[in-house]
Amino acid sequence: MEPALSEALLNSILLPIIATDKQGRTLGLNDAARRLLPPDSAEPVGKRLDKLFPEWKALLTEMRGSHEAFRREVQLDSSRVAEASVTPVRDYGWAVTIYDISPFKDIEQAKNNLLGEVTHDLKSPLAAILSFADLVRASGPLNPKQEQFLGRITSAATRMTEQVHQLLDVVWIEAGMKLTLVEVNLLQLVKSTLEIIEPRAAARHIRFVLEAPATVPTITADNNRLGQVIANLVNNAVKYSPENTTITLKIWTEQNEIALSVHDQGLGIAAEHLDNLFQRFYRVKSHQTRQIEGTGLGLYIARSIVEQHDGRITVESEPGVGSTFTIYLPLSLQTA
Ligand SMILES: Nc1ncnc2c1ncn2[C@@H]1O[C@H](COP(=O)(O)OP(=O)(O)O)[C@@H](O)[C@H]1O
Ligand SMILES: [Mg+2]
Structure with missing residues (x-):
């Protein structure tokens, strides 16, 4: 030219x-x-x-x-x-x-603000539904049909509350999440998280086994957010496992890291899905998972939180045999 x-x-x-x-x-x-x-x-x-x-x-x-x-x-x-x-x-x-790219950034920001406001506004009506359902139950006696319908109201509203919380977490992540760092004992955190999930697991005859050294070094981390990561992994293990199986949690330390693995004897995940599991809204679609409710946000939230702690999360799985999700966290957080 x-x-x-x-x-x-x-x-x-x-x-x-x-x-x-x-x-x-x-x-x-x-x-x-x-x-x-x-x-x-x-x-x-x-x-x-x-x-x-x-x-x-x-x-x-x-x-x-x-x-x-x-x-x-x-x-x-x-x-x-x-x-x-x-x-x-x-x-x-x-x-x-x-x-x-400022115009796109502005749109994204506006979208996130809207999502944040709408989901936030859903919290109080949901809390009202749950507490009034409790009040109706307490003002009984109810006939079996009423009892059953009330149970449905409660479980639907509970599910929706969980979804609202997950959406709020996504808004928090995309707004550049801020961690509240404290000294955390991972072993204690795992134990207290398991206690909360235990009834849900017991209802399906699923046992927890925890293998950990008697004491573990403390780490600097966001206690609540890390608890959420553990809960997401354990809830998945329960949700995607058949009855009468065992979920094994292990804690160990490597050179500069502390690791926690959650192993189940559940459905497993085919290799072609493994790379996508941690993306927003990604769910495996199969005849086995069709009945199981979820948002596809749990693992995205888990990975975001772990990475914000300078850690990483891995998955190994074999269809029909089970899955192992492992998080690795630095023993001393550099970016605090
Ligand atoms: N322990 C597990 N065993 C089998 N599949 C799993 C397990 N954990 C996650 N998955 C698969 O990964 C998908 C994404 O998980 P997650 O982000 O927690 O979303 P959700 O549980 O709401 O579907 C799930 O829909 C499921 O297909
Ligand atoms: Mg999940």
Whole structure:
């Protein structure tokens, strides 16, 4: 292409593009990129990228250390966010293409706010349904039909309350969750969580076995959130296991980590689903799971919380034999 045509073309497109050398110094930019800069700013050519955009230091570091294309979210100014797509330009350095994604961010934020408000508003009517059902029961005597219908009201409202809480957790995660860190004894936390779930398991003749050393080192973690992770894993183990089976929990320490595994003798999960299990709303669809209610949020929430603690979660499973979910948490949290 003729140089004059290339230049005219670059200046006619609406997408901002900046060419830099390998060190991130500006070699040239199109008109759309010039329009991103404050109107009274000095000539940008020759200046380093972080002189044009003060928030781009991390991008610059990555450019200097890299030879391959990459993308990164950057702040354009105090209110606008962009995705910078950085691609190598032979003999010169880099081409930085800037996509302003602020409108999408705003929509996402609005959606999350709405979800948060709506779900929050569902909490009190649900609490009212549950407590009035209790009051009706207490004001008895009821005939067997009334007893049965009331039982249905209670269990439906309980299920819905759990779903509302899960949705609120998702809102909390997407708003950049904040942990409340305290000293946590994982063994105690597992024991108290099992106590809560025990009746649900016993109703289906499912036993818990806990294998752990007599004492375990404490970790710095969010006690309630970690309790939620354990409850999600154990509830799944109960939910996806047949009657008269055993769920085995093990706690052990490795070099810098403490681990907890939850092993069941349940349905198991086919290999093709394993990669997707931790995604939002993902549920395995089969004739065996069709009857089992759920939101597909439990494992997404569990993974988000574990990763926020700098930990990880793994799954091993064999259909028809059982599943093992394991969480690993650092013994000393670095990012506290
Ligand atoms: N212990 C388990 N045994 C078999 N399948 C499981 C187990 N835990 C999770 N799953 C599968 O992973 C899916 C996602 O789990 P989760 O996110 O907790 O959602 P939910 O339990 O609400 O369906 C479940 O729908 C189920 O198909
Ligand atoms: Mg679940």
